[in-house]
Amino acid sequence: MSLDESYEALKETILEWGGVEVTAMDVYSDIFNLGYNEIQKENEAPGEFKANPLGYFRNNDAHKGHYRIMFDDTFENSLKELQEADFAILNGITYFGRKNVQDHASTMRAMIFDLDGTDAKHLANFFSGAIRGDAYPVPNYVVMSGHNIHLYYVFEYAIPLYPNIKIQLRELKFALTRKIWNQYTTTIKNPQYQGINQGFRVIGGKTKVEGRRVRAFKLNDHPFNLETLGKYVPEESRVDESQLFKLTFLSLEEAKKKYPDWYERRIVKKEPKGSWECKxxxxxxxxxxxxxxxxxxxxxxxxxxxxxxxxxxxxxxxxxxxxxxxxxxxxxxxxxxxxxxxxxxxxxxxxxxxxxxxxxxxxxxxxxAIPIQSNKRNGRPQKLHLKGARAIQKINDEFNGTNWRDGNGRKPKKGIVQQWKSEHPNGKKIDCEKETGLSRHTVIKWWDD
Known part of the structure; x- marks a missing residue:
């Protein structure tokens, strides 16, 4: 089957299962309640604390892309600009400011999923499981982006993206991805996990396939809430709705009393947030x-x-x-x-x-989709874990008549840096980092000592 035949078969499958083709404005008006004064208008006075969807577009001959604030009253005109770009994305989130970074995210209006690697047969399996078997939630919209399928689940109310809720929504989306993405619904074995901030090609916009546009089909009139989506995943992956409308922030005065060390470090001294140095x-x-x-x-x-x-x-x-x-x-x-x-x-x-x-x-x-094994201590604290390891080393040494420290003593980091410099009089710090495996901060610390 050719790519064009595969595309047509996907479209026919959507229509056979009740999909009705709709316009981009139909979808985005549904997601963002356009015309109901929920997102900011272009020249609206500040003070209402409203946020807006943010589009991003880039043309193939451009060195960089551009962000576009999608205002309530000029949404359609801005959308047309995105649709004519070579690459343009939008998602179901509103933001404060001009960039669609997660820190600026305000509310989630729709949760959107990729279902890559699906053909007509696998897509029919998904529809059958969702509509007949209630194995998956039935999406409000099914979007065809080139050869890929996007599933749109629209919320009946805006979900406020407080820090604790963002983490829970991410886990909910991952759990739903594991549910939706399986051997019956796609030809790709490993699920493609995406964060809640992920953008998707603009409906009505260009795809990777020359001359083909992103098309949307309505399948389900009923919006979702966190409870109806959550019933498809294990309890530990559901969002705690009791925390949904609770602000998790303390005032600075409260934080100063409760966390004086943090206040001194972050507010008074303006130090960056804590982190660790990896090798x-x-x-x-x-x-x-x-x-x-x-x-x-x-x-x-x-x-x-x-x-x-x-x-x-x-x-x-x-x-x-x-x-x-x-x-x-x-x-x-x-x-x-x-x-x-x-x-x-x-x-x-x-x-x-x-x-x-x-x-x-x-x-x-x-x-x-790359496995990363954690360093296991079998539930023991690091101090106890190391104590046990040293005891085992001692037993092995007594049995073998050896000393594990012989020849294994580590050189002081200062000595490593100075030795490398003596062997490379014209060497650079970055080369020292690469060849010794020391961190940048360690090399800088001992470089001029």
Whole structure:
């Protein structure tokens, strides 16, 4: 079956299961309640604390993309601009400000999923399981983006994105992805996990296929709430609605009394938020994991997490950037008919930001479909774990007549740096980092000593 025949078969399957084609404005008006004064108008006076959807678009001949605030009264005109761009995305979230970064997210109006690798047969299986068997929630809209399917679940009320709710919504979305994405609904084995901030090609906009536009079909008139979506996932993955409308912030005066150390460090001294310093070896390890375990549908997230590991390990941005661009030929080889471009790398590298320094290991593993084993101590505290390890070493030494410390003593880091400098009189700090495996901060500390 040709690609065009496959596309037509997908469309016919949607129609057979009750889908009715609708316009982009039909979908976005439903999601954002356009015309009901819920999002800001273009020249509206400040003070109402309203937020707006944010579009992002880029043309193939442009060096960078642009953000577009989608106002209530000019939404349609802004949408037309996005639809004519070579690449444009929008999601179901409203934001404060001009960039669709998660820290600025205000409310979630719709939860959207990719269902890649599905054909007419697998899509029919999904519809059958959802409509006849209640195995999956029936999406409000099914969107065809080139050869991919997007599922839109519209909320009956805006979900406020307080920090604790963001974390719960992320877990809910991951759990629903695991539910929806299986051997009966897609040909791709590993689920493609996406955060709540993920953008999706604009309905009515251009796709990767020349001359083909993103099309939307309505399937379900009934909006969702967190309870109706939550019934499809295990209880531990559901959102605690009792916390939904509770502000989780303390006033500065309350925080000063309750957390004096934090107040002194963050507010008075204006220090950055706490983090830890990871060894350079962790970054190099992740680079090897990409080269051995990346799959084509997770290429973007592999580079995104390379940037995150770069931040965690103190690797200079220019070096991370070079490593990312050097991976393009390999990532293209995973699926030559869907090239991974320099623009894809550029967008993924936006995660080289200190805000991502505490990005959790389990989320990285889910986004990239690359297993990451945790360091196990069998539930013991580190101090007790090390004590047990040393006891085992002592027993082995007594039995074997050896001393595990012989020849294994670590050189002081100062000595390593100074020895490397003496052997490389014209060497640079970055080369010292690479060859010794020491962190950037350690090399800088002892460089001029």
């Amino acid at each position: 350079r070896a962790l970054y190099d390890w992740w680079l090897r994991q990409i080269q051995s375990g990346a799959t084509h549908q997770h290429r973007y997230f592999c580079i995104m997490c390379l940037a995150i590991y770069g931040v965690k390990c103190g690797v200079p941005f220019e070096e991370v950037k070079k490593d990312a661009y050097d991976l393009i030929p390999f990532l293209n080889s995973l699926k030559a008919d869907e090239p991974f471009t320099e623009n894809d790398v550029k967008t993924a590298l936006e995660c080289y930001d200190s805000d991502y320094i505490t990005f959790p290991r389990d989320v990285i593993s889910k986004l990239t």
